[in-house]
Amino acid sequence: MVNLCVFASGNGSNFEAIANGQYRNINVKLLVCDNPNAYVIKRASKFNIPCLIVNMKDFSSKKAYEEYILSHLLEYKIDYICLAGYMKIISNVLLKAYENKIINIHPSLLPSFKGAHGILDAYNYGVKVFGVTVHYVDNGVDTGKIIDQEAFHIDDETLEEVEEKIHDIEHKLYVKVIKKLWEV
Numbered sequence: 001m002v003n004l005c006v007f008a009s010g011n012g013s014n015f016e017a018i019a020n021g022q023y024r025n026i027n028v029k030l031l032v033c034d035n036p037n038a039y040v041i042k043r044a045s046k047f048n049i050p051c052l053i054v055n056m057k058d059f060s061s062k063k064a065y066e067e068y069i070l071s072h073l074l075e076y077k078i079d080y081i082c083l084a085g086y087m088k089i090i091s092n093v094l095l096k097a098y099e100n101k102i103i104n105i106h107p108s109l110l111p112s113f114k115g116a117h118g119i120l121d122a123y124n125y126g127v128k129v130f131g132v133t134v135h136y137v138d139n140g141v142d143t144g145k146i147i148d149q150e151a152f153h154i155d156d157e158t159l160e161e162v163e164e165k166i167h168d169i170e171h172k173l174y175v176k177v178i179k180k181l182w183e184v
Contacts, residue, residue, distance in 0.1 A: 011039045017172075031050070031052070032052045108131065
C-alpha cells in the first residue's frame, strides 16, 4: 500500500478529487493544512482522513515548522506528498526527506504564469490557450520537472468560466497523474 499525504490551505476541491480517486493500492492517509479555518478540513473529516493543522507562526523558524510536519509524515509512514492549493513554499527539510516524491498542481501551462495568481495573470495577459500542469516540486516556485499538462482554448469566456474549466481539468488530471506515478 502506498501512503499519500495532501497539503492544502483553502477550499480543498483538489483534495476531495484526490480522496475520491479510485485507487488499487493508494491510501490518502493524512491532510496537512496551515489554515485552521480552511474548508478542506471539513472535506477531510467527511472522508475520515486525519488532519494535521499547523501554523508557521507557532514555530521559531520555517525549519522547525517543517521538522514538526516531517515527524508526523514519518509517524503516518507517508510515501508521497501532493500539494493541492498549499500556499507555502516547501523548503529543504521536506525536499530532502521526500526528494522526487512531492508533486504540485498549478493552474497554468508552466513554465508560463508561475506563482499564486497563474489564472488571473494569464487571463489579464490575454492568452487564448489555458491549462493545468502537474510537476515535481523543487526549491523554486513552480520550476520543477513537468509530469503532465492539459490545455484548452478560449474565445470570449469570462474569468469565472476559465476558472471553472481549470478546476474541472485539475480534478481529473491530478488523479490520473497519481495513478500513473504510484499505482502498481
